[in-house]
Amino acid sequence: MIEIKNVSQSYTKNNKVIDNMNLKIEDGIVFGVIGPNGAGKTTTINMITGILGMDEGDIFIDGKSIQKNPIEAKKNFGFVPDTPEIFEKLTGLEYLNLIGDVYGVKSKERLEKIDKLSKEFGIFEDLKERIQTYSHGMKQKLLIISVLIHSPKNWILDEPLTGLDPKSSYLLKKLMREHANKGNVVFFSTHVLEVAEKICDKIAIIDKGKIIYVGTIEELKKNSKTNTSLEESFLKITDR
Numbered sequence: 001m002i003e004i005k006n007v008s009q010s011y012t013k014n015n016k017v018i019d020n021m022n023l024k025i026e027d028g029i030v031f032g033v034i035g036p037n038g039a040g041k042t043t044t045i046n047m048i049t050g051i052l053g054m055d056e057g058d059i060f061i062d063g064k065s066i067q068k069n070p071i072e073a074k075k076n077f078g079f080v081p082d083t084p085e086i087f088e089k090l091t092g093l094e095y096l097n098l099i100g101d102v103y104g105v106k107s108k109e110r111l112e113k114i115d116k117l118s119k120e121f122g123i124f125e126d127l128k129e130r131i132q133t134y135s136h137g138m139k140q141k142l143l144i145i146s147v148l149i150h151s152p153k154n155w156i157l158d159e160p161l162t163g164l165d166p167k168s169s170y171l172l173k174k175l176m177r178e179h180a181n182k183g184n185v186v187f188f189s190t191h192v193l194e195v196a197e198k199i200c201d202k203i204a205i206i207d208k209g210k211i212i213y214v215g216t217i218e219e220l221k222k223n224s225k226t227n228t229s230l231e232e233s234f235l236k237i238t239d240r
Helices: 041-048 070-074 092-102 107-120 136-149 166-181 193-199 217-223 230-237
Strands: 002-012 015-025 029-034 056-061 077-080 154-158 185-189 202-207 210-215
Touching: 002 041, 015 041, 015 056, 015 210, 029 041, 029 166, 029 193, 041 056, 041 154, 041 185, 056 070, 077 136, 092 107, 092 136, 107 136, 136 166, 154 166, 166 185, 166 193, 193 230, 202 217, 202 230, 210 217, 217 230
Parallel strands: 029 185, 029 202, 077 154, 154 185
Antiparallel strands: 002 015, 002 056, 202 210
């Protein structure tokens, strides 16, 4: 479970990027966060993961405060950022082993997962190469695999499908669904509303730093009096 309680964040004195946000993501669901550019999606994710501090409030990962107990909280999630910036002088295999070491994953379990996932995502033959030679999509796949190595209960993914080929995109969506079905949390941001509509159990819409809707897509369509698509409902509710 991920809980955001009374969180605010300002980059300047008179400009609240996140304004008194409250949100609870229950176990066992795929939860999507959508919103216009600059709405605060990535800022929210950066606060959840401890990359960015907050002016007010707190965030809890399975009951662990990201502010007061950051190490314990971070053990409970895996994070894929919106840009795949990783140690490019390492080979792909060296990077995955580094992540395995950080999270204390046993060698046998680690190697089995690396072998299986790298073959499924189509980068097994590239793991001996330095990351600096990878394309954007290959780096994205490597980051996704690194998250799955230590089997975190909570997945936090910022635009995870960006740069993936259709096969890898399908595989990731399948893994997201399976992970949630096992009683875990998948929390992700996306601009691709068709993806959110297909795989999300619930969504939150953020606009100007505030959550303006939380619930199912069907409820959103009903409330916005549209019965066609998430896209139409989204445009109607965020009309400025």
